[in-house]
Amino acid sequence: MSAQPERKDDAASESQWKSGSNLERVLADGHFAVTGELGPPKSMNTDIVRKKIGQLKGFVDGANITDNQTGIVRLSSIGTGIILEQEGLEAIIQMTCRDRNRLAMQSDLMGANIHDIKNVLCLSGDHQSFGNHPGAKNVHDVDSMQLIRMVQEMRDLNKFQGGEEIKGGGPRMLIGTAASPFSSPVEMRPFRLAKKVAAGADFVQTQMIFDMKLFKEYMKRVVDMGLHEKIKILAGVGPLKSPPMARFLNSDVPGIIVPEECIQRIDDAGKGIDADDKEARTAAYRAEGIKLCIEQIQEIQEIEGVAGIHIMAILWEAAVEPIVRGAGLYPRPVPADTPTPTPGPAA
Amino acid sequence: MIVAEQKPLEDLQRMLKGKKKVLAVGCGTCVSVCFAGGQKETRGLAAALQTAAAVDGEELEVHERTVQRQCVQEFIAPLEDDLEEYDAVLSLGCGVGVQTMAERFPKTRTLPGLDTNFMGQPTEPGVWEERCVGCGNCVLEYTGGLCPITRCPKQLMNGPCGGSEGGMCEVDTSIPCIWSKIWGNSENLNLMDMLMEVQPPKDWSTSRGGAMRRTVVRDDLHQPNADGRTTTTEVAAAKADAADGPEAEVEAPPADPNAGAREDAFLKELGLS
Incomplete structure (x- = not known):
């Protein structure tokens, strides 16, 4: 049951694309892909969204729009994604299993796709106890693996999870997933990725990587298993903003390991600057964080099996441009215009 | 087993506000094993409630009884005779026990004394962990x-x-x-x-997405009484076994005469007697 079913729909399969998304084309053309992250506001203030779009557009091939991340209610991922598409920045909507059952998921996937959203990242979702509604009841009707399979069957078999046919075709979306290479049990993590491949994921973004040695070990196992040929692997990176932020990531976020030498580098950047000159220290930390991130991207580019990077500039979208430019990844490729499969009844 | 814990005393005081005479009913099965609603706990709670009421200058009399299994109607039937004299029953059974009381005695206000937590097991002395939803x-x-x-x-x-x-x-x-x-x-x-x-x-x-779940484990034992009420599977099973075979006719028993012995055996199984 782990084999991916072939698409039945002849009309739709005339297109070589699963989704026709920019990200799919960039990856298919063999470019080193760059994705970013856009966190919607805790309000309906679309100016904030547009400002962030301005900071990312042109520097990434698509932007993840988080889905009530850390269990905090925010402007909806799909609602925000529609604005991104209108503004010419490709949306990768995140969809968690925490807030929706299979009915809502399928309904929302179709709703997103009719608004030109062509990428979805399937996630379990942060537990609600970390957010601002800790008394909420979580859903978890399906898990992230099952969500991947559900989207894939909607797209490739034109069928709802319940088995009924989706008349006129299912949503055509590129299916993303997340991987946390350093979460326990570490030795099993490549197998978990293999399972996500079997479920039907097209690309994967990893948790933020700082420990290159460990990541190389992980990637070696992934490559030995041949997974890199079946799924596009985007390594998660992020600029360290300050020594406390680096220490927080290392100690408080499962799956993130920030080696001491990275923390030390950021720390050292502030040395020699007057302790009272907070502004100058902040600027120095940030500059070093961006520099370190660029170096890490360059190192990641050399690792076999990595197809791109996913930049998580948490509440610091402005860092994306200097990182992408600094890593020599600007300008972003513009794939040749190829007919995009459109949802809805085939012609 | 079902694991529960006593509600905070102040919640119980609020619940019982204005009541003059209350019967606290403990249960000798699961909640006894997890020290929430057995005989000792019921006695202790009754005393605590009376003391607390006295401190507040309120009049409250709390009597206590503990039945062997509050979730089985036949075990609670004997309580019926005295219920009229009470303003309310404070059940120290699990949620099933509370509801068995409420269903059996619809004219009596039954209040929950426990928060029922989960089905689980003791993992170390004084600790219970959830194992089944x-x-x-x-x-x-x-x-x-x-x-x-x-x-x-x-x-x-x-x-x-x-x-x-x-x-x-x-x-x-x-x-x-x-x-x-x-x-x-x-x-x-x-x-x-x-x-x-x-x-x-x-x-x-x-699971919990549908209507209330109901299981007929043994069709041969599932025989509604003349009054339309189903004899509990447990008592019917005992009767059937006693009558040597499932074909035997099952009558509605007033109470299960073997309950005490089976209860002892059950507690023994749990290593508690």
Whole structure:
């Protein structure tokens, strides 16, 4: 049951694309892909969204729009994604299993796709106890693996999870997933990725990587298993903003390991600057964080099996441009215009 | 077993406000084992409530009785005779016990003295842990006998999320990530192939998504009484066994004469007598 079913729909399969998304084309053309992250506001203030779009557009091939991340209610991922598409920045909507059952998921996937959203990242979702509604009841009707399979069957078999046919075709979306290479049990993590491949994921973004040695070990196992040929692997990176932020990531976020030498580098950047000159220290930390991130991207580019990077500039979208430019990844490729499969009844 | 704990005293005081005479009813089964609603706890709580009322200058008399199994109607039937004299019953049974009382004695106000927590097991002295949510569709076959539906906060069926660190769960770092445990033991049980299969979405219709669940375990015992009320399976089973075979006619018993002996045997099973 782990084999991916072939698409039945002849009309739709005339297109070589699963989704026709920019990200799919960039990856298919063999470019080193760059994705970013856009966190919607805790309000309906679309100016904030547009400002962030301005900071990312042109520097990434698509932007993840988080889905009530850390269990905090925010402007909806799909609602925000529609604005991104209108503004010419490709949306990768995140969809968690925490807030929706299979009915809502399928309904929302179709709703997103009719608004030109062509990428979805399937996630379990942060537990609600970390957010601002800790008394909420979580859903978890399906898990992230099952969500991947559900989207894939909607797209490739034109069928709802319940088995009924989706008349006129299912949503055509590129299916993303997340991987946390350093979460326990570490030795099993490549197998978990293999399972996500079997479920039907097209690309994967990893948790933020700082420990290159460990990541190389992980990637070696992934490559030995041949997974890199079946799924596009985007390594998660992020600029360290300050020594406390680096220490927080290392100690408080499962799956993130920030080696001491990275923390030390950021720390050292502030040395020699007057302790009272907070502004100058902040600027120095940030500059070093961006520099370190660029170096890490360059190192990641050399690792076999990595197809791109996913930049998580948490509440610091402005860092994306200097990182992408600094890593020599600007300008972003513009794939040749190829007919995009459109949802809805085939012609 | 069913694990419960007493509601805070102030909640009970609020519930009983204005009541003059209350019967606290303990239960000698699960909640006795977890020290929440057995005879000792019921006595203790009755005294505590009276004392607290006295301190507040209120008049409250709390009597106490403990039945062997509050979730079985036949065990609580003898309480009926005295109920009229009470303003309310404070049940120290689990949620099932409270409801058995409320259903059996619809003219008496039954109040819950406990918060019923889960089905679980004692893991160390004084500690009980959840083990089963009663989803009605057991997955333990696929998970090496460890339940992710109960023990993973996200009820994941296909492996751990990224929130597993050092083998512990990020939602409560004192609790093991059950998927770490399942995977950790997979080699011993030769489970790897099964764990690599994508488990399809679970059928939750057997769980809490549908109507109240009702199980007829044995059709041969399921015989409504003349008054239309079904004899509880348990008592009917005892009767059937006593009459040497399921074909025997089952009558509505006033009470189960073997209850005491079976209760002792049950407690013995639990290592408590």
